[in-house]
Amino acid sequence: MKNYILFFVIVVFLSCSEETKQVSEEKQTYEKAINELLSKMTLEEKIGQTNLRGTSSRSKILPEELKEAVRKGNVGAFLNVMNLDYVDELQKIAVEESPNGIPLIFGRDVIHGFKTIFPIPIGLAATWDAQIAKSSSEIAAFEASAAGIRWTFAPMLDIARDSRWGRIAESPGEDPYLATVLGRAYIEGFQGEDLSNPTSLAACAKHFIGYGAAIGGRDYNTVNISEPLLRNVYLPPFKSAIDAGVATVMSSFNEINGIPASGNKFLLKQVLRNELGFNGFVVSDWNSTTEMIAHGFARDEKHAGELSAAAGMDMEMTSTAYENHLKDLIKEGKVTEEQLDEFVKNILRVKFKLGLFKNPYRNKEHTGNFYAEKHLQEAKNAAIKSTVLLKNNSVLPISQNIKVAIIGPLANAPHEQLGTWSFDGEKEHTNTPLMAFKKANTKYVFSKGLDYSRDKSTDGFKEAIKTARNSDVILFFGGEEAILSGEAHSRANIDLPGAQEQLIKELAKTGKPIVLIIMAGRPISISNIIDDIDAVLMAWHPGTMGGEALHEIMYGIQEPGGRLPVSWPKTAGQLPFFYNHKNTGRPADSVKFVPIDKIPIGSWQSSLGNESHYLDVGYKPQYPFGYGLTYTNFKYENIQISKDTINFEDELSVKISLKNTGKRDGKDITQLYVQDAVGSITRPVKELKRFMPVFLKSGETKEVEFRISSKDLEFVNYEMIKAAEEGNFNVWIGPHSASGLKKSFYLKK
Ligand code: BGC
Secondary structure (H helix, E strand, O other): OHHHHHHHHHHHHHHHHHHHHHHHHHHHHHHHHHHHHHHHOOHHHHHHHOEEEEOOOOOOOOOHHHHHHHHOOOOOEEEOOOOHHHHHHHHHHHHHHOOOOOOOEEEEOOOOOOOOOOOOHHHHHHOOOHHHHHHHHHHHHHHHHOOOOOEEOOOEOOOOOOOOOHHHHHOOOOOHHHHHHHHHHHHHHHHOOOOOOOOOOEOEEEEEOOHHHOHHHOOOOOEOOOHHHHHHHHOHHHHHHHHOOOOEEEEOOOEEOOEEHHHOHHHHHHHHHHHOOOOOEEEOOOOOOOHHHHHOOOOOHHHHHHHHHHHOOOEEEOOOHHHHHHHHHHHOOOOOHHHHHHHHHHHHHHHHHOOOOOOOOOOOOOOOOOOOHHHHHHHHHHHHHHOEEEEEOOOOOOOOOOOEEEEOOOOOOOOHHHOOOOOOOOHHHOOOHHHHHHHOOOOEEEEOOOOOOOOOOOOOHHHHHHHHHOOOEEEEEEEOOHHHOOOOOOOOOOEOOOOHHHHHHHHHOOOOOEEEEEEOOOOOEOOOOHHHOOEEEEOOOOOOOHHHHHHHHHOOOOOOOOOOOOOEOOOHHHOOOOOOOEOOOOOOOOOOOOOHHHOOOOOOOOOOOOOOOEOOOEOOOOEOOOOOEOOOOEEEEEEEEOOOEEEOOOEEEEEEEEEEOOOOOEEEEEEEEEEEOOOOOOOEOOEEEEEEEEEEOOOOEEEEEEEEEHHHHOEEOOOOOEEOOOEEEEEEEEOOOOOOEEEEEEEEO
16 A cells, blocks of 8 residues: 555656656746747837837727838737727738747737626626636637737736725725636636637736825826735735736836835835746736836936836837837937846747747637637626625525516617727627626516616606616616726716615605616716615626526526625725725724714804714725625624634634525635734724635535735835734624624734
8 A cells, every 4th residue: 555655656756756846847948939039129129029009909000111111120029909800910010021930919908708798897796706707718719829929918807995986896806815816717717728729819917016005096197005005905916917927018107105116126126026926928008118208207308218228127018118219218228228137038939839939820710609609608797796795685596576677878779888908899899788687588667767877867767766666676777988987087986976865765655666787897886866766786887798697686596696806885986995005093983983963052162072983984885895695694693713823834714604604505705804913013993814605505504714814915015015913903804805703812922
């Protein structure tokens, strides 16, 4: 027996080392090939590799000038070439006619699907499900690669704590741990096991870094982040992407602490390359190199090129500072040719990994199976799992026998429900809620009430109210059109736009129960109407299959599976808002809090209440991070920890008993949070460290166990040392960030 085990160990060892040997040989081969190629390239060709040329996907002609640039080796990559003939022709010129036959990479923003559109990324984040993130990006890669695309500008890994920011729609939400789990899954999905597989895409972790911390939630705005905050909150998702082998990273538009990210040596060289060990290439965001002029950091285009080069930016997106000036900058000794060689090597390495030297052309046999049944079912599943039930006065699920009034501007808006960054998804393939109700032969009456989300006209109210009267329950599909979130689409007011609130108030007068289904790119402030509605379901922009997904949720064929990946504010005035904030010296609590209407008239000037809150909206969100109801109920009981004191090598087991106390089977997403009570720098009041989906039959009880160690308690302090510190910790297991059963333990050196 012993011999047998020894044999087994040796075989495993040999096969592992065989694998490692193979990988390192492969690496050596392409590193050798890269060096050989580099030695043959002229300065102009090297500069050409750093050039990412943008085109318009609607372009009807392929300009001669562009072909000539490729022929001369002056372009390294393209974005948005969506005409298949142009893709083929440009690649043929690059491979057959350019001096060294270096293939091009074709890039595109394939963010949440290519043709089959999945929920917007914040919706995917609401699934808390890495498998969904992975399969959605796998399908997106499969479809997009049929169009010759081998590089996507995704995933976006910006932590977003402000719902005014339009790009919160594309973000993984406010929590670094959740973003880390999802980031890894996206990379695995896009890139697959082997990047040289022609149906995989090189991923791009963006936007490095701090873009989501734009002051006031105004897109592109200035960012001030202390280094510990940067390292503890904004960096972890990027680290996880790099550990997962992400091929490229995009630098962000914003400045951070006074230095634009696209010219930031510290971030791009020290942090990204030296510390995180990134060995793919860095691409600027659209014109972000030359935008350093408007930032007041670069004097002119040439200076911008010099600054980006000094920072270690490998490829320039659309602006032409490198193209126009790198040669002179090298001549003048302001940039060295060795630096440029590094950029080119980084770019060629990704081209080798993508297998483009062996297999540069689009595989014409690969159709992408756009909207294949399997893709649609995955998209539907993702939409179901992304919806978050926020309120339910027992109105949902509805029974088959009652008559439904479908009302609202998003009940049948195929284009809008696809959300931001859905260039390639066709509205003709979109399944809306109205279509799904029609197809299922359900008893419904329909009246839009408003033509589109911003519609201020009350002309349709009368008809909508009549429709509502003629029903047993109102399903109001409201929210925001797709164009109201995403890049450059920040809002100062995050209420339902147009006359939606007014219409809901009118409908409430009918006395019929109202279910508000929100399709939007951000949490929407509903505090003005919360008492007029009986249930609220957040569907984000649910994508191609949103209609069927929502129909099944309404009737309880499926349950809403999502949890909030961001705190849901009562009003924009509370923003930025995030659960993992720090305490103040006067933390807010319900005992001291004095609401505005309770302040005596003619009060003496005093710091009444004495704590950190708003007089008018208090200190709590409408719904906390991690929150989401289901069609059943769960009871958390009997939290236990394996030890009261652990040392740095120990693992701590934390468990609870979870019971499904409702009448339906259902899924809980059980969450574990930790608080480091005292730190060498102050620590957040709570931080998510683990979560787990738990399926329970009605009446069933399960023990749910998590294991954590001192690694999970580490943070970066002002000396930039990452370590866990001895002391007291609190740990909670619960259904969301504002609830849970608590225990304490001590971490001892
Ligand atoms: C966005 C990026 C995007 C790029 C290319 C920029 O405006 O910030 O996220 O990848 O355009 O379309």
